[in-house]
Amino acid sequence: MGKVGSKNLSTSLLHCTLWKSDPSPACRAVMMGLDAMNISVSEVDINMDQAEHRTPDLIALNPQQTLPILKDRELILCDSHAINTYIASRYCEDEKFLPSDPAGRAIVDQLLHYDGGILYPHYRACAYPILYESCRFVMPQQIKDVEYAYYELETMLKGRPWFSGSHMTLGDIAIMATVSTLNVLVPVDKDKYPVLLSWMYRMSKEPFYTTGNLKGLNEFTKRIG
Ligand SMILES: N[C@@H](CCC(=O)N[C@@H](CS)C(=O)NCC(=O)O)C(=O)O
Structure with missing residues (x-):
């Protein structure tokens, strides 16, 4: 169609x-x-x-x-x-968030798989014991795993403004949803991950961040207590 x-x-x-x-x-x-x-x-x-x-x-x-x-x-x-x-x-006619050329599309897919396969399980491992099992803090092993993911993200971003390269795509958006939530559980250290933090800052200035992420992120933060 x-x-x-x-x-x-x-x-x-x-x-x-x-x-x-x-x-x-x-x-x-x-x-x-x-x-x-x-x-x-x-x-x-x-x-x-x-x-x-x-x-x-x-x-x-x-x-x-x-x-x-x-x-x-x-x-x-x-x-x-x-x-x-x-x-x-x-x-969406505009291909900027999901390029149709095979190489550009593969880069976005790679980021989406990274989010779904690596980052999101870290989110679950940190948040679910707090949300569902009356745990009051993030376990030390989960903190270590998230810190390693932040290190990977910092390295992935070196020399490029967006995870996808020169343009922001759905890959950046998926990662931002997860990382902004992980940041509530395991704060991103500005000295260790300056490039990641500066990307997060730029993402947070996008209008869709305010309309699509902020309210729910605040609700999540309150829920985590
Ligand atoms: N891979 C799925 C993950 C979906 C998922 O795990 N969603 C969570 C909320 S963020 C959920 O519904 N969890 C069930 C629960 O908390 O009972 C996606 O990216 O949509």
């Missing part, structure tokens, strides 16, 4: 529904992605503290019992990275 142009005009996809919870970093990655691409969908807020993501209706949509979930007519997607790349390739 062809793309629906978005260009500078905002595109409203009312036939698409996003089930999300603002404190969730994976949901915030999608909310930032949508705002960056100037695309809106129908949104349903789910209270995960009240296990609303585990109702029979949502389990039928996503047996993994996680958020976000996107439904576009018959298509159901349950992963923030897949949702953002689907929306970009299906509905």
Whole structure:
């Protein structure tokens, strides 16, 4: 199917529904992605503290019992990275957030896999004992793992303004959703990771950060206590 142009005009996809919870970093990655691409969908807020993501209706949509979930007519997607790349390739004419050339696309995919396969599990390992098991602090081994991830990110960013190279893409957005949340749990040290912090600062100045990340990140910070 062809793309629906978005260009500078905002595109409203009312036939698409996003089930999300603002404190969730994976949901915030999608909310930032949508705002960056100037695309809106129908949104349903789910209270995960009240296990609303585990109702029979949502389990039928996503047996993994996680958020976000996107439904576009018959298509159901349950992963923030897949949702953002689907929306970009299906509905966003502007290729700046997801290049269509194979090399540019592979760089973005690589970052999305890094986020989903490396960073996000660190987030879970740090946050879930606090969120769900009455643990009051991040375990020393998790701190060590996150520090190593910060070191990797610092190294990946050397000599480039964005993780993707000269342009910010959905890869940067996914990593920002996770790193801004990890930063609440294991603060990014300005002396050890100056390049990473300066990238975070630049990301935080993007309009989509304010509209898509800030509120949920503040809610997460309060929830962590
Ligand atoms: N790989 C998935 C991860 C989704 C995920 O784990 N979401 C968390 C919230 S950030 C969740 O729903 N966890 C279930 C729970 O907390 O019970 C994605 O990127 O969307």
